[in-house]
Amino acid sequence: MNSASNLTQLLLVKALNESSDGIAIVDARKAGFPVIYASKGFENMTGYASAEVMGKNFRLFQGSDTNQSELVLLRSAMAKGEACIATLRNYRKDGTMYWNELCITPVYDDDGLLSHFISIQKNVSAKILLEQQLKTLTNTDPVSGINNRRHFDERFSNLLSIAKRIQSEMSVLLINLDYFKDFNERYGQSAGDECLQKVGRCIAKSFQRTSDCAARFSGEEFSVVSLSSNLEGLHQHIQKLCELVSTLNIPHSDSPHGVVTITIGGIQHLPNRDTTQEELIELANLKLLAATRNGGNCVNILD
Numbered sequence: 001m002n003s004a005s006n007l008t009q010l011l012l013v014k015a016l017n018e019s020s021d022g023i024a025i026v027d028a029r030k031a032g033f034p035v036i037y038a039s040k041g042f043e044n045m046t047g048y049a050s051a052e053v054m055g056k057n058f059r060l061f062q063g064s065d066t067n068q069s070e071l072v073l074l075r076s077a078m079a080k081g082e083a084c085i086a087t088l089r090n091y092r093k094d095g096t097m098y099w100n101e102l103c104i105t106p107v108y109d110d111d112g113l114l115s116h117f118i119s120i121q122k123n124v125s126a127k128i129l130l131e132q133q134l135k136t137l138t139n140t141d142p143v144s145g146i147n148n149r150r151h152f153d154e155r156f157s158n159l160l161s162i163a164k165r166i167q168s169e170m171s172v173l174l175i176n177l178d179y180f181k182d183f184n185e186r187y188g189q190s191a192g193d194e195c196l197q198k199v200g201r202c203i204a205k206s207f208q209r210t211s212d213c214a215a216r217f218s219g220e221e222f223s224v225v226s227l228s229s230n231l232e233g234l235h236q237h238i239q240k241l242c243e244l245v246s247t248l249n250i251p252h253s254d255s256p257h258g259v260v261t262i263t264i265g266g267i268q269h270l271p272n273r274d275t276t277q278e279e280l281i282e283l284a285n286l287k288l289l290a291a292t293r294n295g296g297n298c299v300n301i302l303d
């Protein structure tokens with residue numbers, strides 16, 4: 001190697017080490033894709049000295065957290081010898097987690113054979129945290145603290161598509177706080193908000209499976225949509241909810257029941273191809289109206 005190319009090489013290594021992102025190279029010709037280079041930025045990000053990772057596979061940074069959806073993408077790209085970007089949870093030497101935006105690029109030799117992969121590793125934890133906070137803000141009702149209507153509509157549409165595809169029944173509930181306007185007038189708006197918060201929490205607690213979505217629907221009305229084919233199970237959840245609300249024991253002197261109560265109207269329905277969200281809400285609303293007309297504090301569910 002002449003002195004000019006020697007100088008270029010030194011400069012390249014120096015430049016790689018100056019980058020605050022991690023830069024690494026693995027040997028793709030050897031089993032286990034061992035690390036053959038890891039930059040200073042990589043050391044700073046992970047807390048590992050580069051000598052400690054030499055010859056190892058980078059999966060060591062995942063610890064036991066190896067069931068990550070983006071790994072599927074990464075494995076498939078690597079198997080095809082293609083470039084890929086994946087965001088992974090990784091763990092520093094001290095065990096703390098950071099989000100690693102990993103960008104890998106294949107390197108082919110003069111014979112067209114895959115010889116190496118190079119990577120740029122970026123710590124994107126701050127960005128992911130912001131995205132998560134934004135998502136929570138976008139999906140949460142600021143008063144009750146549970147899901148808002150926007151998120152409910154989105155999840156409802158999702159669950160309805162699944163129910164149609166797998167031919168599952170679904171339940172839709174509308175839950176109303178009885179005599180809530182009177183409550184607000186007597187006890188004031190902040191007591192009203194607190195009451196919505198407490199009841200909202202009971203509803204979210206009673207319907208928390210991944211196939212459920214509970215939300216504040218409008219004003220003093222909450223809604224629940226859930227994939228379920230078991231009417232008895234649904235009644236059990238509703239009973240749990242009624243018990244939780246009754247345990248709150250929030251005084252309401254303008255209600256004939258003396259405390260804050262709820263009324264639930266709902267349906268369980270096997271959707272067909274043409275069933276719409278609006279239709280199901282309307283059916284649940286009819287049940288709710290009938291129950292409210294009877295003085296509230298009751299449940300009106302029909303399949």
Ligand SMILES: Cc1cc2nc3c(=O)[nH]c(=O)nc-3n(C[C@H](O)[C@H](O)[C@H](O)COP(=O)(O)O)c2cc1C
Pocket residue numbers: 024025026033057058059060061062071074075078088089090100102104117118119121
């Ligand atoms: C150049 C390169 C750099 C990599 N860097 C990381 C990394 O920083 N963190 C990580 O979790 N995985 C990294 N990987 C991915 C893992 O080495 C491994 O390919 C991945 O876990 C999927 O393979 P496995 O199913 O055998 O674990 C990197 C892969 C390559 C090719």
